[in-house]
Amino acid sequence: MxxxxxxxxxxxxxxxxxxxxxxxxxxxxxxxxDPPAAGTDLQEAQALRLESRLGVTIWAYDLAFPRAxxxxxAAYRIGNASWIVAVPGRDRGxxxxxxxxxxxxxxxxxxxxxxxxxLWDRLQDAHRVTSxxxxxxxxxxxxxxxxxxKVPELSRRIKNQKPDTLGPQVTQxxxxxxxxxxxxxxxxxxxxxxxxxxxxxxxxxMMWDDHDIFDGWGSHPPEWQASEPYKSVFEGARRxxxxxxxxxxxxxxSDSPNNGFFSRSLSHFGWVYRVGDxxxxxxxxxxxxxxxxxxxxxxxxxxxAALDHLDGxxxxxxxxxxxxxxLDLSALERLMVWIPQQQDYQDDLxxxxxxxxxxxxxxxxxxxxxxxxxxxxxxxxVTSGEIHLGAFGRASxxxxxxxxxxxxxxVHPPPPQAFAKALSLLSRICKPSTRGIRTHMQAxxxxxxxxxxxxxxxxxxxxxxxxxxxxWHAEDSGISAWVELK
Numbered sequence: 001m002x003x004x005x006x007x008x009x010x011x012x013x014x015x016x017x018x019x020x021x022x023x024x025x026x027x028x029x030x031x032x033x034d035p036p037a038a039g040t041d042l043q044e045a046q047a048l049r050l051e052s053r054l055g056v057t058i059w060a061y062d063l064a065f066p067r068a069x070x071x072x073x074a075a076y077r078i079g080n081a082s083w084i085v086a087v088p089g090r091d092r093g094x095x096x097x098x099x100x101x102x103x104x105x106x107x108x109x110x111x112x113x114x115x116x117x118x119l120w121d122r123l124q125d126a127h128r129v130t131s132x133x134x135x136x137x138x139x140x141x142x143x144x145x146x147x148x149x150k151v152p153e154l155s156r157r158i159k160n161q162k163p164d165t166l167g168p169q170v171t172q173x174x175x176x177x178x179x180x181x182x183x184x185x186x187x188x189x190x191x192x193x194x195x196x197x198x199x200x201x202x203x204x205x206m207m208w209d210d211h212d213i214f215d216g217w218g219s220h221p222p223e224w225q226a227s228e229p230y231k232s233v234f235e236g237a238r239r240x241x242x243x244x245x246x247x248x249x250x251x252x253x254s255d256s257p258n259n260g261f262f263s264r265s266l267s268h269f270g271w272v273y274r275v276g277d278x279x280x281x282x283x284x285x286x287x288x289x290x291x292x293x294x295x296x297x298x299x300x301x302x303x304x305a306a307l308d309h310l311d312g313x314x315x316x317x318x319x320x321x322x323x324x325x326x327l328d329l330s331a332l333e334r335l336m337v338w339i340p341q342q343q344d345y346q347d348d349l350x351x352x353x354x355x356x357x358x359x360x361x362x363x364x365x366x367x368x369x370x371x372x373x374x375x376x377x378x379x380x381x382v383t384s385g386e387i388h389l390g391a392f393g394r395a396s397x398x399x400x401x402x403x404x405x406x407x408x409x410x411v412h413p414p415p416p417q418a419f420a421k422a423l424s425l426l427s428r429i430c431k432p433s434t435r436g437i438r439t440h441m442q443a444x445x446x447x448x449x450x451x452x453x454x455x456x457x458x459x460x461x462x463x464x465x466x467x468x469x470x471x472w473h474a475e476d477s478g479i480s481a482w483v484e485l486k
Contacts, residue, residue, distance in 0.1 A: 005028070006187065007026070007027060008025070008196075008199075009078060009083065009200045010025070010190055011026075011085070011199065011201070012206075013203035013204065013205050014259055015259070015260060016273075016275045017067075019067060020065065021065040021066075021067055022065075025060065025061045025063055027078060028056045028187065029057050030055060030056065031056060036079030038061040038078040038079070040074065042064050042065060042066050047061060048060045048061070050248070050249050050250070051249065051250050053180060054184060056187065058243055063076050065087045071086065071092050072086075072087055072089070073087070088275070090276075091464055093462045094278060094461075095132050095133050095459075095462075096135075096460040097127075097132045097458070097459060098135075098457065098459075098460060100138040100139050100385020100409060101140045101211075101412035102140060102409065102410055103142065103211070104413065105211070107146075108411075109185065109188050116192075117194035117411065118455075118475065119410045119411070119457055121194055122473060123410075123473070124197060124198055126459065126473070127202065131202075133202070134205060135198065135199075136280075138206075138319050138320075138321055138386075138407075139207055139208060139384075139386060140208075140212060140385065140409070141189075142189055142244075142245075143211045144185060144213065144237060145211060147214055147236075148214070148233075151181055152177065153177070154229065154233075175235075175236070181236065182236045182237055186243070186244035205273070205282070207269070207271075208284075209386060212237060212241055212286075213233070213234055219351050220291075242269075252266075253266060260273045263302055267287070270302050272309060272310065274309070278314070278316075280317050281316065282318070282321075283295060283302075285322055286321070287299070293361070311376060312376060313376060313378060314377070314379065315381065316379070316381065317462075319383050320382050322351060322384060322386050323406050324382045324395075324402070325395045325404035326387070326391070326406070326439075362434075363437070370397045370399075370402070373401075373402070379467065379485060380400075380402040381405060381468060381470075382402060384406050384407075385406065388409050388412050388413070389415070390447075390454070391441060391450060392404065392405060392406070392441065392450075392483060393442065394442065395437055395439045398436065398438075405460070407456050407458035409455060410455060410457045412455070414452075414455060420453035423451045424441075424451050427440070428450075445480055445481035445482070446471075446479075446480040447472070452472060452474055454475045455475040456474045458472055459472075459473060467485060469485055470482070470483050
């Protein structure tokens, strides 16, 4: 491989059938360097140019690996280097890792990487023992909050991220600087040595959350989000998210009719894939979010069509960047309205699915999932991050169950133990029921805690015959017992 490689490879899952396992590989080369040849034993791959900034060009290759009856390792090559991917057998199960909250709000990429990425090393150790087929990354892969301080014009004019202090216009120079900022952050993030072997060997499926844009995006006042500074920052984040988390060009329609996105025009980034009798589905909870709305009508239409597309699956894995089932704090959210100087806390609570402002959409989502479970006799597994804790919850309508698996952060530090204990106590007292839907949080087996205040990541096992199961890998407490998800 030429020494000019600046990034990658990073793998993105692009679907599977009985014959082939499809991924896209992304690399970054110094601008002006021709992309090397690439391929697998099944095919040669053509280089696709996605973006050029800061003297680096991002290239992508679409790769296909043959599937067999049993699991096997398959190689791909880019230039003179090669890497191994674990390809699941046609009649075998899937082994999946889930991560979220890959950073922190202040000085994230300036922290010593050994401490920052300790759990990524643990994930790599687990991958060496039993290979993962997919890596689900459930939001806040990038912590971009310093954009307001790192972009010179924003830094000069900012006051508490309030756009009325920034002025109505943003110069083209600042627009370019914002886009450079996000591009550079991803180059640095995906190049960290603890992440690179995993990103190159396990295909990822990713969905963004607020910190991939900046803290609280979608829960700020509407006049802020409609301002030119906010729109310019969102656009810079959106372009970089497309390239580095989805493996797409920074603008335009989807570059393939079969790459799993709900919307061909990419007005939102929800995606859906099917592997055997398991469906994978992620709605985009950020692109159209406001203080009164989680998903746009178009996103809801795409989500419901995706559920229909997955009819026949016995397992449905829903990646919801914000937990769908958690302790209901909507009463506290209402109280915050009347307490001075508590706006930040209210914004955090407004971000939750069970916010009083989003209750109608939450009920719609839960109802759709219960209907799917009944129609297909399917297990519903929701994977989420966002809250910087590990947790396990369930919801029931009296007939069907939905399992909620919360794991975060793989890098972000946890809140104080006292906070987790307070949540645990409240979850024992509060067992709310909304329109016949009962939710409750349960202790994580082997840990005895309802909320795990340690950095953690999640392992999900989907055998072909037995039911799915999950366990948490915690920084200090080790590995939990398996949770059977029947």
